[in-house]
Amino acid sequence: MKNLQEKLGREITVLLEDAYEMSGVEPSFSIPAERKFGDLSTTLAFTLAKKTGSKPFMLAGDIAARLQGKLAAVEEVRVAGGGFLNFFLRRDDFFTAQRRSLTEPWAPPARKEKVIVEHTSINPNKSAHIGHLRNSCLGDSLARCCRFLGYEVEVQNYIDDTGIQVADVVWGLLHYRRMDLDAIRRIPDLAAYLWELYAEVNRLFAADEALAAQRREVHRRIEEKAEPEYSTCLHVAEQVLLDHVRTMERLDIQYDLLARESDVIALDFFKAAAAELADRGVMAPSSDPGKQGCLVIHYDREKIEKIIVRSNGTITYVGKDIAYNLWKFDLLGRDFHYRPFHVYSDGRPIVMTASQPAASPPARSFGRGQRVYNVIDVRQSYLQNLIAQVLVQLGHPEAGANFIHFSYEMVALTPACVREMGLILEPGEESKPYIEVSGRKGRAVKADDLITRLEEKSLREVSARNPELAEAEARLLSHVIAVAALRYFMVKFNLNTVIAFDFKEALNFEGDSGPYLQYAVVRLNSILKKAAAADLDATSGAAGLAPLPEGERELYWELVLHLSLLEIQVEFALQNHELSSLATYAYGLCQKFNHYYHLFPVLAEPDPARRYLRLGLVLLFKNKIETTLSLLGIEIPGRM
């Protein structure tokens, strides 16, 4: 459909050029909700009417007359409503082209741009929670969409291994629990252990300023590499990071590179950036007496001074982030060292930055992106905007334009959910619409717990439906279904919709849910499997729709039309930063398939021509839905 629309647009422009001023006018198309309005519709007449000051309806009539019979793919052009131009396609031609595309492998356009997607970036001091899951699911699907469209994609996960958050739990382990490093190493599930400890020490810090001061002292000692704090910090950060990587691997989410803040610091990335920032006058000493000795950047949009270098000479988070993002665009003039970190079960390596050359560094290079997506929640908008501003001020407008904050709203908990988890609501919270998740307050649903809970529910459902299944196989199916439920739930909302998390909704496997989508494909695969067993070739059959009875033909055609939109849908999702539109597209296709499935039997159809046409449609459905779902990280189980 994408090629057809582009061609149609060009044809129309050429045909109308003599009569109308077409510069800057690009005909755009949509599929009308009602078939009586044709297969494709354009509002071109309204656009031109505005330019010329004439009546849309009259203009549309004239345009239709000029186009009638001159467009290769179009049977008829009609005017409807106040001036809509509706196109009726040559259905058999279009259908034949769609069927042919099934036997040709998908070839995205070759693109030179390299895209870097940063997502996840969880503080390595406790287990991941539902808030992080939204980030990772969005980021991973975003990366998959970019790959699908032909971009080279590198997925990075930024690890703040030197921040105060890690220092909090280091203090808790060493000075509160009074453990030594050996004892810490023996803690079986460190991330989960720290989940509790992190919440506990933060309660202490809030209540006792002396303890909070101790925590800052621990942080300082870590920065000075003093023992035992430094080694403990390294151990904690690495173990918890490994825990996060494993959690995300359960969801089929992988990273290419783990970029550590400690390496940004050790390799003096900021120094390189600072020289440039000072030269260009972007960063300067603060004139505010309250910020004496600080280096600041004036952020125009918010009309504020943001501290980049503290009066004690240390660099703030934003400063390090500016340097890191300059590196992503290869604008820093420096590079990390690299070392292998982990190998995924499918054999893909995951690399970590290093401050020293490694014995066996990876063969590939990292960074040097032309476009950068930072998947970070909306609460960091102003810092992300500041970085974009700095890129421009440093003389890199193209990098500034290609620096994209992929912003999304937070995940929160409903008050009912907080109560259900046995946590206490503070005064006034009962009447709130939702309550922010907070690792620091221990108020969140742990990612691993939620995944496990989804797997358990799937297992009950799978076992009930397939009692003869071996447990190992049932578990495998349950896992795939649980992942679909979670990943679909995490991307189906608009980015600026706050997800007020609720177990009942997240654990729903019916209707607008991941398992619903899988179920449609499982049924459709079952038809294809039986057809293959009966030696029916789904790719053969009639070239036109004529053999279908009239009532079916219209529906069949509408389905072909919607199935052809896949590539347009992916591009739309990427352009508008709305992966939810892709989820909605997948859901719509599955609904359409289920509807068709109930109306028209495939294998039982006695007329061979009709049977082959239906089989062909089933194959088209399989191809498009499976591709869409793969972009959302959803696999299809063998049975359900």
Next chain:
RNA sequence: GCACCCGUAGCUCAAUGGAUAGAGCAGUUGACUUCUAAUCAACAGGCUGCAGGUUCGAGUCCUGCCGGGUGCGCCA
């Protein structure tokens, strides 16, 4: 105080400025001797927070108001 986001069916959410505002859940009713009922069909449910404006056309854009959320730290 300033900035950003949100307000659509009982609930949770959709709807590139486009034709009669759609789904799921919950409710009522019906469909498994049939390619898997994690499904389908039907009914019911709406002053799209309020008031103006822009235009061929507004849930969508602009202004004001009401209600809710978030951000603005020598934390990250």
